[in-house]
Amino acid sequence: MPTRRWIEEAKRDHYRRRAKAEGYRSRAAYKLLEAQKKFRLIERGDIVVDLGAWPGGMSQAASRLVGPEGLVVAVDRRELEDFGMENVITLQLDILEDDVVSEVSKVLDGKLADVLISDAAPKFTGIRDIDVIAQYELTRRAYEIAGELVRRGGSIMLKAFECEELRELERELRGEYGSVKRFIPRAKRKTSSELYLIALKKQF
Numbered sequence: 117m118p119t120r121r122w123i124e125e126a127k128r129d130h131y132r133r134r135a136k137a138e139g140y141r142s143r144a145a146y147k148l149l150e151a152q153k154k155f156r157l158i159e160r161g162d163i164v165v166d167l168g169a170w171p172g173g174m175s176q177a178a179s180r181l182v183g184p185e186g187l188v189v190a191v192d193r194r195e196l197e198d199f200g201m202e203n204v205i206t207l208q209l210d211i212l213e214d215d216v217v218s219e220v221s222k223v224l225d226g227k228l229a230d231v232l233i234s235d236a237a238p239k240f241t242g243i244r245d246i247d248v249i250a251q252y253e254l255t256r257r258a259y260e261i262a263g264e265l266v267r268r269g270g271s272i273m274l275k276a277f278e279c280e281e282l283r284e285l286e287r288e289l290r291g292e293y294g295s296v297k298r299f300i301p302r303a304k305r306k307t308s309s310e311l312y313l314i315a316l317k318k319q320f
Contacts, residue, residue: 135173142173144235147301147312148273149177154299155314157271158231161185165220165229165265167211167258168236168275170194178233179204189220189229192236211236211257217264228267234258234274237310251277255313256285263292271316273299277309289315 131143140146152158158181166175169190178188179201187203190196193210205223209216211234220229236258238250255276262272272293276282289296294317301312 140173140176141171144173145177146173147235148174148181148233150301151273151299151312151314152177152181155271155297155316157233157273157314157316158182162230163224163227164188165232165261166190167216167232167234167261168192168254169206170196172196172199174233174235175199175204176201178231187224189223191216191220211261212253216261220265228270229265230267230270232258232262232266232270232272234272237275248277248279251275252279252281252285255282259285259289266318268318268320270318271314272318274313274315275310276313278311282313286313289313292320293318 131146135141135143135145158164158178160183162182163186164178164182166178166188169175170192172190175188175190176199179199182188182203184203187205189205189207191207191209191211193208195208196206207219207223209219236254238247238254240247255274258274266272286296293315295315297314299312299314
């Protein structure tokens with residue numbers, strides 16, 4: 117259960133209040149919108165795969181960016197409440213256990229995605245070393261999925277925590293994408309140490 121302090125801090129949180137006012141399910145929408153403004157990740161008509169999508173803020177933002185001619189496939193191990201949007205399809209899958217590539221490919225009918233975003237996060241223990249490793253496992257898995265689902269010329273946005281393994285992953289990304297940047301959104305929680313890897317223009 118949330119503590120009283122957490123609830124009071126949430127009430128004061130600008131992005132949380134803004135999300136509620138603007139109809140987004142979470143502040144994560146603004147992380148994607150900020151990245152979009154900076155990197156132009158998504159174009160109208162794009163196919164976007166959103167991993168770790170629950171509760172759906174990023175998927176909602178992506179849906180608006182791609183427009184009615186685009187498509188968002190929102191994936192999470194938790195069941196996602198229906199978005200009421202014709203251009204959003206939800207899949208209940210665990211990216212560490214299920215064959216996400218196969219299931220998403222069925223939905224896309226053989227097409228590849230233009231963009232893959234991952235806001236997937238583990239259930240945190242409060243023990244930094246354990247949490248960093250768990251987050252890295254999700255980051256790398258999202259990267260591997262993108263390798264099969266994202267088209268040449270496409271882009272990815274992956275949530276991560278700083279660690280030695282992450283620097284190795286960045287080196288791998290630089291060998292596969294035309295541009296790789298770190299991005300820390302203003303919309304993240306003040307107590308969070310998360311960052312995002314933005315990789316543009318997949319080479320093959």
